[in-house]
Structure formats: structure tokens, C-alpha cells
Amino acid sequence: MSTKILGIDIGSYHVRAVIAEHNDEGLKVIGFGAEKAQGVKKGAITNIELASQSVKNALKNAQMVAGTRYDRVVVSISGANTKSIDSSGVVNVPSHEIGISEIERAMQMADHYANIQSDYEKLHVLPHSFKVDEQENIEDPLGMNGSRLEVQAHIIIAQKSLLSNLRKTINLAGVNIDNIVLSGYASAISSLNDDEKELGVILVDIGSAISDIVIHSGNSIIHNDSLAAGSLYITQDLSYAAKTPLQKAEEIKVNYSSLMQSSANLIEVPLLGDEGKSGEISLDVVSKVIYIRAEEILTMVRDMILEYQKKKNSDFVGIGVVFTGGMTKLEGFKELASMVFDKIQVRIAKPKALEGLYEVMRDPSNSCAIGLCMYGAGCFTPYEIDSEKKMRYKGEHLSKPKINFQNLYSDEVSLKNDNQNFTTTQNGENFGIESRATVDVKDDLLDISDIKHEKQPGKIKMFWEKIVKNMF
Template sequence: MQERVIVGIDVGTTKICVLVGELDRDGKLNIVGVGTCPSQGLRRGVVVNIEETVTSIAAALDRAERLSGKKIVSAYVGITGSHIDSENSKGFVAISPSHRDIEQNDISRAFEVAQAIAIPANREIIHVIPRGYVVDGQEDIKNPIGMSGFRLEVETHIITGAVSAIHNLIKCVHKAHVEIEDLVLEPLASGEAVLADGETDLGVVLVDIGGGTTDIAVYTDGAIWQTVALPLGGNQITNDIAIGLRLPFGVAEELKVTYGHCDPSLIDEDDMIDLSQFMPDCNDLVPRKLLAEIIQARVEELFAMVHEEVKKSGYDGLLPAGIVLTGGTAELPGIDELAGQILDLPARIGSPLGLHGLADSISRPAYATAVGLLLWGLRHTSLMIEEDEPEDEGSPDVLSRFGRWLRAFIP
């Protein structure tokens, strides 16, 4: 096995994060480069200024290249935003001639039927993910290839996004001189990094709280069931602090990160914050309990919205593995206890684990999406290493990528 380089680019509202992973000869993924840069030109996960976004991506890429010593030419790129939508769809095909062994082509035909849904002209499919297969009425089949049958059914989870948002993100990455291996919905990437197989089998809701959006992914029976992106995140908490305490946004963010807490009852009435450490010309004191009360109010609102989405999924009260929180805002103390109370579920904080190389610097919830992009790419890289046959140069890139991606989901 040759050494392969995999790159993930998390284009977030508050920061751009580029991770460089190297797959060694033993199949172990080592983190060899990290590059982060504050985001400019994005709002709630969507590009609103192309030139500013390109500059931010280029700066993060440069830092990752300098640290890793690698030239980055392609990457797996995360996408999110309130324009994201999803639905579940089924596809049925007959196996002809009757009762022969099911082949890859039969699965591809079933997928084509499943994704033949009415999609508005201003939307585009990002993912078509198999949830499971049914052969002649037999359910819960993960890999039907080689089985005999008359009829094959596939249940899929289809994720779509606004054409303009997708193409503007692609344009920004290309302007930074990087080709896109695949666009990956960010909560799916985060799930790769922080969820265990047992949790997805039992039923779990992943909540990735970024700066501009909160991404929700509900998993049941080992597969994705629902994905939603809410237009609310850590920046809204910071904005509340800035308004409530009459502070500049940057100072409010530092206050949140340094002294923030989601449970005011745990803060002493006499615990005061000296603002001079953030603003040298200001000698005011702020009660830390007041800061926690502002944070708690917005976080409660956020989890009430998450609870509504879980109810819409039809799995409220039916997710034994509970709620896993990740993303930068998940680092707020007390946020897991508050989430557990509002959703009436066990809750934990999800951090990327099992990393090698520069793991210490990125083993935090804020890096879950970027790490997940590498793990998503690792499955595809492993497949491409195993495949000796040359690619069909006449087939469109998107189709060849879809073929490799589809095979990655079949054990």
C-alpha cells in the first residue's frame, strides 16, 4: 500500500479548518497538518462574499501546507446551511432474469428509481445514502449482492441543497486552487468522528453546534434517518451577550469562551468578571451569573428547536443512545446537562478519538467536522487503493465518484 494524503476542509461560519491526514503503509491515518483561519464572507454556513471566503480558505490552506510540508491539490469539503433539506425515498426493481443473483448493477438501478423524486430547479442532490435493502420482503439487509431474489428494494436518505449555495462554495474552493473530491454534509462528517456503531444502531441524535448553524442528524438502525440545519448557533449566543452587556462582539465572544456557563445556579453571586483584561480602558465588573443567565436563555431556545425536529422525525423518546453534542459551542460548560434536561435524553459531548500524529491539538468538539471529513475520505481512499482497474476516462467525474461512494456504503 502506498502512502496517501487525504485533506478535509471545514468551511465554517466562524473558522476555516484544513486538516491533512496521511495514510501510512499500515493503514493508519496520521494527522500531519492543521491550518485554521477566522472565516470572512460566510453567514450561517452560506457564502455571502466570494472574495473574502476565498482569502480565508487560502490562508488556512497555506498554514496546513506549511505545517505538513504537503502541497494540497484536492480535498473533501464540508457543506451546511439552512438551505439543506432531506427526505427518505424507496426504489423498487425486478431482478431479471428471475431469481438470479443480485449484482451491483441492480443496486444502481434501484438507486436511480429511489432518487427519481420531484426536485425544484433551484435545488440539487448532495447525497443519496442507502438506509437498508429488502429482497423479496426480507428486511434489514445491509448488503444484497450475491443474494437470490425476484425483487430488490432500497430505502434511501436523500439530501438536497440550494444550487446557488452549493455552486458558490464550489467556486470558492476552486478559486483557492483546490479540486473537490466530494462535498460532504457536515453533520454526516461529524458523525463519522464522534459516533460509535452501537449508538447509531440503538438510535441517537447528533447535534453539531457551530457558529452560524446547528446541524442535526438522527440515526436509527445503524443508518441516517433525518438531517436538518437550523439557522442558529454560537454567534447568536455571543450576539445576545454583546447586546445584554453592551459590549463589542469580539469582547463578548472572549467572555463567552473564557467565562461562559450554561447553568447560572452553579455560579456564585459574588463571582465578578473584570472587563479590563479584555478592554484595558474599561474598569467595569460583570457578574458571571448574569453572563450565564444570558447564555442559558439562548441555549434553552436552541434545544427546544432541536426537540421539535426530533419530534418531527417520529423518534422522540425512541433514541436510547441519547444526544451527542459536538461543534465549538458544545465546549460550553454545562451544555450537555441542559440538553439532557430539555430533550429528556442521556447526553454527552462528542470529541474525535483514535487519532494519531498531531492529535492533541484537534481532539476537541470544534474539530469534529474536519476530522470526520478525513474519515469520510479514508473510506474512499481505501477503495481506490484496492481497485486496480483504470478509471473510465469517458465517464463524468461525478458519476465515477458516485460509484466509488456507493460501494463504500456496502460492506
């Protein structure tokens, strides 16, 4: 059975909606819509009604392309509206074997002891290092033996008021949120490869007004930050230099995006304040304006990374810096970034190659939106406590209880519920999956709409009544 996942990326210039279908074969992008963002400034909601209309329009376009609705919704929040702290937690392991429950308890302790202001809410609790007894720097302690488990976690937080406004905006558009995800985290999911995550890398997603910075090491995030600058500043500079409206300046940036261009050729532009008249600007000036602002933004990003290294007394850059986002589409961007980040490997990343709408996945502007869909499909860090305070881990769907429908007509089907663990048996033999997962009707354990069409309604009805009785 497939799940339709909707990813909504609320940027300062565009709202992007991506619908992806997730099944046993993988993830396929089936719908995309974009709308100019209104009521949004520097990643924050400034007008709920206008922002909601932008979300509604982007979603409408995505649904028209996909031809279907969605089952799960994941929404981004800009790094400019978040903070982060580090915390640790320690628990004993009475059974001397570390399972999911022990890892979860350790993470909850790190969550509990984190010094969070009362007006802030936790978005992600991301463990990046474990210690079992005296053995340090363990990436994944699952299944290991030990009597003591310690975790170092990176916790991302946001102001409750900002999150409340975000939720109201999405709800007003007729959508209920399942998860809120840091935009840089989502971009990392869609843009980084496994080697980069394991060896450590710095991801920079340069958006229109905000540049998100995420440092990935040991398959998890160890630092995140943001810069209040992006490609929109190039548009504003071009508007000022050419004395032309912002919309025309954006067209110039997109159509004449080379950073290395030198030409005396002139292009005609409407004049700001009197679009009935026109002026001219040379391509040489356009190129210089784009180059100067792009270099300035890259230099500020580099300085923020150097400041982090100084603060942590570390020269960590991992295997290099990966750039994504709309600004990376500028011709010559990689060469400029390599010059600014001297002696550091630079890569320009597009979202991972999934099935479906090729043109959507090849556009680095969509890295965050596609990453949100991937997050909804389970492509998160090995362990985390998410925005809904739920423990998430790789392969969690494999632990959900399942029912073998081939055995529904057995005379000896029984269901047992003990501390949220259950097994199904036939003729005394176990054919189900034992799990700590909570039984949830929404997990499609049994579709009531299908039951009424079965040839043996009596036995199916009895079986369903047993499920309901034990659930409540």
C-alpha cells in the same frame, strides 16, 4: 502508498482546514489551520472573495504544520443550505444473486424517481433500507439471492446557485474540490461509534450560527435538519449585556464558560464604541446569560426532534442523543442537556481518536473537518451516490485493479480490457484482480516518473504502451 486528504469546514465563525494522511495503517492527522470566517453568514457564502481568502489562510496554516500538499479535497456544506427527500427504487435481479451492480441500479432508480426541483442538485443518495423479494428491513443485500431488489433512500439536495458559489470560493483559493459533504454527515462520521450507528442515534452538532441535526439508523442517515442558532448567539447576548465588542464577549464566553457558576466577582471589559473606557460585568450575570441562551437552543433542538417524531408518527430516539461542536465545551453542558432531554441518554462526543495531532482531535469544534478527512478515506455509509454522481461503497478500494510489480519483467505479461474488466496473467496463470472499476491513471497503477529509471526500459515501455492502448 499514502494519500493526503484535505478537509475544509466552512463555518459561520471559523474556516477550519485539516490535512490527514491515509495509508494501509489507517488515518493520521498531520496538519491543521483555522481562520476567522469572512464573507460567510449562516453557513452560506455572501462574499466569494472574502470567503476565499479565509479558506486560503486556513489552508496555508494547515500546510505549514503538515509540511506537505494534499491529494484529495473534501469540503462541507451547512445543513442550513440543504433539503432532503425520501425516494425508492426497484430492479429485477436476472442472475438471482445481488452484487454491487444490482445495488447501484436500484439506487439509480431511487435517484431517477426522486422529485427534485430543477434548481436543486443532489449531494448524497443514501440507502437506509433494502427489500429482497418479500423480505424487508435488510441493511445490506450484497451476496443475497433473490429476483427483485428494492431500496429506500434518503436524498440530500442543495440549490445549484449555493453549490456554484461554494465551488467558486474554493477554486479561487487555488483548490479543486473532489467531494462536497453535508456538515452533519461529516460530524456523524467522526463522532458516532459503530453501536450508535447500528442501533440508531440522534447527532446534534452545535456550531457558531447553525446547529446540524442528523438521525442515524441502520448504519445510514434517515433524516437531517438544521436550526439557525448556535454559540454565536451567546456571544451576541454577552456583548449586549456587557456593552462590549463582540471579540471581547467571545473571550468572556470562552474564559468563563461555566453554566453553573454563581459569583459576585466583577470582570473589567472595554466599552462598545469607546474602547478607551471600561465597564464591569459580574460573573453571575455572565453565567446566567450563557445558561439561558444554551437552554433555549437545546429546547429548540428538542422541539424539532419531537416535531419529526410527530410527523413520522414515531417515538424514535434510538439509544439517545449525541452532542458535538464548539458549544459542548461549555462547563455543565451535559448536565443541562440531560435536564432538557429528560429520560433520554445524552453523550458529549469528540472526534474519534486517530493518530497525529492530539489537540486537534480532542476539540469537538473540529468534528466536521476531521469527518471530512475520514469521508475522503472511505469512512462513509455502506453505500451511497456522492456529490459527483459516483457510486461509493465500503471496501471499494479493494475492487480497484492492481498490478503485481514483481511480475513486470515477465516475457508473457498480457493485458486485456473487456467492458472495463481486466486481468493480468503470467505464464497462463491469473495473478491480478478482476474488477468492474474503470482503469484510471490517477489511481497510481503505474508511475511514469519511475519507469525512466528502470534497468529494462524496453520491456517496461512495451507494457505501458499496452495499458495506454487499451485505456483509450
